[in-house]
Amino acid sequence: MKDENLSSKYKWCTLVLVITMTVLLIRLWDLQIMRGSEMRKLSEQNRIRVKKIVAPRGIIYDRTGKVLADTRPSFNIYLTPEDIRDFSQTVDGLARLLTCDREEIIEKMKAASGMPPSFPIKIKSDIPMDEVARVEAHRVYIPGVSIQIEPKRNYPYGASFAHVIGYVSEISDEELKNKKKYKDYSPGDYIGKYGLERSYENDLRGVDGEKRVEVDAIGREVRTLDVVDPIPGHSLHLNLDLELQLSADKALEVRKGAAVALNPKTGGVLVLASRPGFDPNLFASGISKKEWQKIALDKAHPLQNRAIQGGYPPGSTFKILTAMQALELGVINERTTFTCGGGFAYGNRVFKCWKKGGHGTTSVHRAIVESCDVFFYNVGLKLGVDRIHEFGTAVGLGRVTGIDLPNEQKGLLPSTEWKKKRYNQPWYEGETVSVAIGQGAVWLTPVQLAQLSSFVANDGKNFKPQIVNRIVSTEGKVVKTFEPVVNADVKFKTGVLKIVKDGMRGVVNEPGGTAGASRLQNVLMCGKTGTAQAGSDKVKLGDHAWFIAYAPAEDASIAMAILVEHGLHGSSAAAPIAKGITETLFKVKTVIKEAKADENR
Amino acid sequence: MRIDKRRYYHLDWYLIINGLLIFGIGLLNLLSATSSFSSGSYNFMIKQLIAFAMGLVLIGVVMYYDYRVIANQSRWIYLGGLCLVILVLIIGLAAGGAKRWISLFGFSIQPSELMKPILVIFLANMLHEKKRQNIPLSLKDIGKPLLWTLIPFVLIVKQPDLGTGIVIILVCFAILWYVGLKRSTYAVIFGVGAISPFFAWNYLMKPYQKMRVLSFINIDADPAGFGYHAKQAIIAVGSGRFLGKGFMNGTQHKLQFIPEHHTDFIFTVFSEEWGFIGSVVLFALFISFINRCLKIAMNAHDELGSIMAFGIAAIIWVQFTINVMMAIHLAPVVGIPLPFISYGGSSLLSMMISVGLLLNISTRRYMF
Numbered sequence A: 001m002k003d004e005n006l007s008s009k010y011k012w013c014t015l016v017l018v019i020t021m022t023v024l025l026i027r028l029w030d031l032q033i034m035r036g037s038e039m040r041k042l043s044e045q046n047r048i049r050v051k052k053i054v055a056p057r058g059i060i061y062d063r064t065g066k067v068l069a070d071t072r073p074s075f076n077i078y079l080t081p082e083d084i085r086d087f088s089q090t091v092d093g094l095a096r097l098l099t100c101d102r103e104e105i106i107e108k109m110k111a112a113s114g115m116p117p118s119f120p121i122k123i124k125s126d127i128p129m130d131e132v133a134r135v136e137a138h139r140v141y142i143p144g145v146s147i148q149i150e151p152k153r154n155y156p157y158g159a160s161f162a163h164v165i166g167y168v169s170e171i172s173d174e175e176l177k178n179k180k181k182y183k184d185y186s187p188g189d190y191i192g193k194y195g196l197e198r199s200y201e202n203d204l205r206g207v208d209g210e211k212r213v214e215v216d217a218i219g220r221e222v223r224t225l226d227v228v229d230p231i232p233g234h235s236l237h238l239n240l241d242l243e244l245q246l247s248a249d250k251a252l253e254v255r256k257g258a259a260v261a262l263n264p265k266t267g268g269v270l271v272l273a274s275r276p277g278f279d280p281n282l283f284a285s286g287i288s289k290k291e292w293q294k295i296a297l298d299k300a301h302p303l304q305n306r307a308i309q310g311g312y313p314p315g316s317t318f319k320i321l322t323a324m325q326a327l328e329l330g331v332i333n334e335r336t337t338f339t340c341g342g343g344f345a346y347g348n349r350v351f352k353c354w355k356k357g358g359h360g361t362t363s364v365h366r367a368i369v370e371s372c373d374v375f376f377y378n379v380g381l382k383l384g385v386d387r388i389h390e391f392g393t394a395v396g397l398g399r400v401t402g403i404d405l406p407n408e409q410k411g412l413l414p415s416t417e418w419k420k421k422r423y424n425q426p427w428y429e430g431e432t433v434s435v436a437i438g439q440g441a442v443w444l445t446p447v448q449l450a451q452l453s454s455f456v457a458n459d460g461k462n463f464k465p466q467i468v469n470r471i472v473s474t475e476g477k478v479v480k481t482f483e484p485v486v487n488a489d490v491k492f493k494t495g496v497l498k499i500v501k502d503g504m505r506g507v508v509n510e511p512g513g514t515a516g517a518s519r520l521q522n523v524l525m526c527g528k529t530g531t532a533q534a535g536s537d538k539v540k541l542g543d544h545a546w547f548i549a550y551a552p553a554e555d556a557s558i559a560m561a562i563l564v565e566h567g568l569h570g571s572s573a574a575a576p577i578a579k580g581i582t583e584t585l586f587k588v589k590t591v592i593k594e595a596k597a598d599e600n601r
Numbered sequence B: 001m002r003i004d005k006r007r008y009y010h011l012d013w014y015l016i017i018n019g020l021l022i023f024g025i026g027l028l029n030l031l032s033a034t035s036s037f038s039s040g041s042y043n044f045m046i047k048q049l050i051a052f053a054m055g056l057v058l059i060g061v062v063m064y065y066d067y068r069v070i071a072n073q074s075r076w077i078y079l080g081g082l083c084l085v086i087l088v089l090i091i092g093l094a095a096g097g098a099k100r101w102i103s104l105f106g107f108s109i110q111p112s113e114l115m116k117p118i119l120v121i122f123l124a125n126m127l128h129e130k131k132r133q134n135i136p137l138s139l140k141d142i143g144k145p146l147l148w149t150l151i152p153f154v155l156i157v158k159q160p161d162l163g164t165g166i167v168i169i170l171v172c173f174a175i176l177w178y179v180g181l182k183r184s185t186y187a188v189i190f191g192v193g194a195i196s197p198f199f200a201w202n203y204l205m206k207p208y209q210k211m212r213v214l215s216f217i218n219i220d221a222d223p224a225g226f227g228y229h230a231k232q233a234i235i236a237v238g239s240g241r242f243l244g245k246g247f248m249n250g251t252q253h254k255l256q257f258i259p260e261h262h263t264d265f266i267f268t269v270f271s272e273e274w275g276f277i278g279s280v281v282l283f284a285l286f287i288s289f290i291n292r293c294l295k296i297a298m299n300a301h302d303e304l305g306s307i308m309a310f311g312i313a314a315i316i317w318v319q320f321t322i323n324v325m326m327a328i329h330l331a332p333v334v335g336i337p338l339p340f341i342s343y344g345g346s347s348l349l350s351m352m353i354s355v356g357l358l359l360n361i362s363t364r365r366y367m368f
Helices: A004-034 A036-047 A087-098 A102-111 A129-137 A158-165 A173-177 A195-199 A201-205 A242-252 A280-284 A289-296 A315-328 A364-369 A373-383 A385-395 A416-423 A429-436 A446-457 A496-509 A570-600 B013-033 B041-064 B067-072 B074-091 B111-133 B139-157 B162-179 B183-204 B207-217 B226-239 B266-299 B303-327 B345-363
Strands: A048-053 A067-079 A121-124 A145-154 A167-170 A190-194 A209-215 A221-228 A235-238 A257-262 A269-275 A337-340 A343-346 A349-352 A360-363 A461-463 A468-472 A478-481 A486-489 A526-532 A544-551 A558-564 B093-095 B098-104 B107-109
Touching: A004 A036, A004 B226, A004 B266, A004 B303, A036 A048, A036 B226, A048 A221, A067 A087, A067 A102, A067 A129, A067 A158, A087 A102, A087 A121, A087 A129, A102 A121, A129 A145, A145 A280, A158 A195, A158 A242, A158 A269, A158 A280, A167 A195, A167 A280, A190 A195, A190 A201, A195 A201, A242 A257, A242 A269, A242 A570, A257 A446, A257 A570, A315 A364, A315 A373, A315 A385, A315 A429, A315 A446, A315 A496, A315 A526, A315 A544, A315 A570, A337 A373, A343 A373, A343 A429, A349 A373, A349 A429, A360 A364, A364 A373, A364 A496, A373 A385, A373 A429, A385 A416, A385 A429, A385 A446, A446 A461, A446 A496, A446 A544, A446 A558, A496 A526, A496 A544, A526 A570, A544 A570, A558 A570, B013 B041, B013 B266, B013 B345, B041 B345, B067 B074, B067 B111, B067 B303, B067 B345, B074 B098, B074 B111, B074 B139, B107 B111, B107 B345, B111 B139, B111 B162, B111 B303, B111 B345, B139 B162, B139 B183, B162 B303, B207 B226, B226 B266, B266 B303, B266 B345, B303 B345
Parallel strands: none
Antiparallel strands: A048 A209, A067 A121, A067 A145, A167 A190, A209 A221, A235 A468, A257 A269, A257 A558, A337 A360, A343 A349, A461 A486, A468 A478, A526 A544, A544 A558, B093 B098, B098 B107
C-alpha cells in the first residue's frame, strides 16, 4: 500500500525526526561539551562540603594529676543556609523542635552573615538527648539542619575553681571584628574568656581538623572523602592543689572573700579561691541571656576575682611590713618599747588602739603578737611613709605580682610623691600613722598579701606567683616548664627576720596571741591577723577580716593570705580558714607516712 | 488454537531488537538510578522485570488476534479504558498529591497510561475509512474524534496527570494530520491553537503548574522549588561531559538533588553517567525505533494498520522528545515517562501493548 500521499507524510515525519535529533544534540553539546567543566564543578560543589572537626581543648590537672577541666562529647545543632529550601519551614520547624524563638535562630544567622552560605552556623550547643532524637526524626522536613558531636568543656568542680580556671564561651561578634587578633576564629568557636582559659588560650586550644564529606540534597552526610585530624590542645599541669582549694573554697562558700596560698620556695600557687562564684559549665554550654544577666547584674559581683582584683585595706597584717623595715633600718630594735594606753594623740586627733584598756609597755614582739596599734603608730611616724612605700614595693605590694591570670589589679601603696601627683597636695604625717597599721590610703589584693607572707616565710625572698607549672602536649612531651621567677630578694641584718617570725609564731602559739584559737597540734603555723575598717566613717559596714600565715615555722612549705569581706575579726573569721588549709596539707602528709610505716612492718 | 506459521517469518526482528536494546539500557540505568533508595535497587529491577514478563504475555495476546478484529471491538476497549480512568477519580490511590493509580488484582495500575494505545486503536478505527477514500477531513469530520479524545483528556488532567493529557491530545492531532486535513481545517486548528495558551493560563492551569512554566522561562524565578530541580537536572546532564562519570558513579541523583530521578527525570541519570557519547547512542536508538514504526505504517496492509502504527510512532516520539527536553531545560517540567526507560509498570505495559500492535500490523502486511 504505497501512494504519493503517504510518502509525502513520511518525508514530513523524517524531517521532524531530524529536527528533533538536531535540537537535542545541540543542547546536549552546549551542556556537556561547552559547559561541561563548569557543570562538573557545580556538581562537585553540590556534594562536597568541608566540615570542621573541633579540636578537643587541653585538659587542666592539679599538681597531683587530678582533672580540673576536661572535655566531654556534646550534641550541637548547626544550620547551613545553602541547604535551606524553604526558609520559614526550616527555621520555624527548628524553633519548634528546640523550643526556642525563631528570632534567636535568625540572630545567630545574622551574626554569621559574613561567612559563605555553605558555612554551618551553630544554633544551639549541648542539647539534651530528647531534643537530639526529635531533630533527627524530623531531619527530612528541615533541610539544612545538622547535628554535630563535638567536644564540650567540662568543669567537674564547678564554681570552686571558677575564678582560677575561668571559662570558655562562644566567641563574640566584637572579638570576631578584631580580625588581626582572632583571624583563626570563626563564628561559633569557643574561646577562653576568663582565668587560665584566657591566659593560656593559645596552648589549650589546639588546631581544628577538617573533613571533606559528601552530602546529599538536604545536607546529610553520605560519606567521608578525607580527614585531616585535629590536634588536641596542650594540657596544663597546675601548681594548684585540689584538696587545699576545696578546703578553702568550702570555708568561703557561704561568705564573700578570697584565699591565696603560695609555695614560698617557688611562688607556685597552691590555692586561689574567690567567692561568690559562678558555675563555669553554664558558659561552656552556651549561656542564655537570662542566666548571663543574672550573673552579671548580681550585686555581690560573682564575676570579680577578689583574690587578684579585690582591693582592701590590709589592716594589721601590714604591721609585719612596718616592723621589718623599722628593725632593718634600726628605727627600733628588739628592746625598744612604747607605752600603749589605748590611744595615741597626734595633732588634734586621738588614734585609738583596738584594745580599749591598752597594752601597757610593749616591745615589738608583744606588739605583733597582740597587734598593738599604738606601738606601730609610733614606729610609723619614726619611719615615714616613703620608707614604707619603698620597702613595700620591693616586696611586691602596690604593683602587679605578675600572676598568670588576666586583669590583675595593682592595689595602692601611698607615698608623698603619689599624693603630690594624684591630689597635688603635701603628705600629712597624720596619714602615716594610719598607713603604718594598714589603714588610710593603702589598699592591697589578697595575692599581694600572700606575697608578703611568703616573703617572711622564705627569709626575705619571694617569687612571682605562678599557677601553671608546665604545659604538656598530648603525646606527653613537656612543651614548657615555668621555672620560679624571683620577685624580691632582700638581705636583712641578722636577727631582724627572726624577731618578726617569732612574733608571727606568737600570734598563733603564745598566750594572748590574736589567733590563739587557730593553733594546730602537729604543725607550727605562724600568722598575723588583720581587721580592716571597711567603708567610710559615715557608712559603717562590717570590718574586713584578714589573716596572713605560713607553716611550718621553719622551712615553710605554704604561705597564705585569707580575706573575708565584712568578716569582722581576722582571728575569728579568717584564721580558721588558714588553719583548715594547713590541716589539710599536713594531714595528707601524715597519711603517706603511715602507709610507709605499714609497709615496713 | 492454530497459529499461522507464516507470521513468524515476517516478525519484525529489527523492531524487536531495537526495542530490547532500549529496554536493556533502561534496566541497567534503573539499577544505578535506584541504588540510593533504601529499599534497594534490585527491588525495583524485579518489579520492572515482572512488568516486562506480563508485557510479553500481552504482546502474545495482542498479536494473536488480527488487528482488524481488535479494531472492530475498539469501542468496547475504549469504554473499558474510560471506565478505569473514571474509576481512578473515585477509588484512586493517591501518591504525591495526585490520584493516578487504582488497585486491580493486587497490582496498582495507571489507567491513563493504558489509555494512550487504546485511543490510537479507537481513532484509527474511526478514521481509516476516510483515509482510504483519501478525503481530507473537514471541520465537521474532526469534531467526533476530538470529542472522544477530550473526554479522557479532561478526566486525566483532573487526576491531575497533565503529562499524559498532553500526550493524548498531541497524538490525536498527529493522527488527524496523518489522515489528512482540509486547508480550512488547518486554519481553524492553528487559530484555536494560538489562543488556547492564553485561555489555559487564565482559566485552567493550577498555580503550581503556572509556577513550572514561569520557572522554565526564568530558572531563577523559583530557586527553591521547580527552578532548583531544573537547575540540578542541567548540572547532572552537563557534569556528564563527553564520556560521562561512569556507570553507578552519578552523584546528582544518588544524593537526591533530582526528584523523580527513576521515573520522569531518568534521562539525567543516564546522561550524567554515560555522557554525550551515551546520550547520542540512546537518541539514535530512539530515532531508529520511531523510524521503524513509521516504516511499518508505510508498509501496512491497509489504512487501519497504517494509522495505528503511525499513532504509536507519535506516542513514542512525543514522550521521548518532551521527556528529554524537560530534563535539559528545553521544556517546562511535566510528568511524562521516557518510553522503556522510566521505572513504572503501567508505562512499560502500555509500551509493550503498542509493540504488540506494531508486530501485529507488520506480520500481517502481506495478508488479505
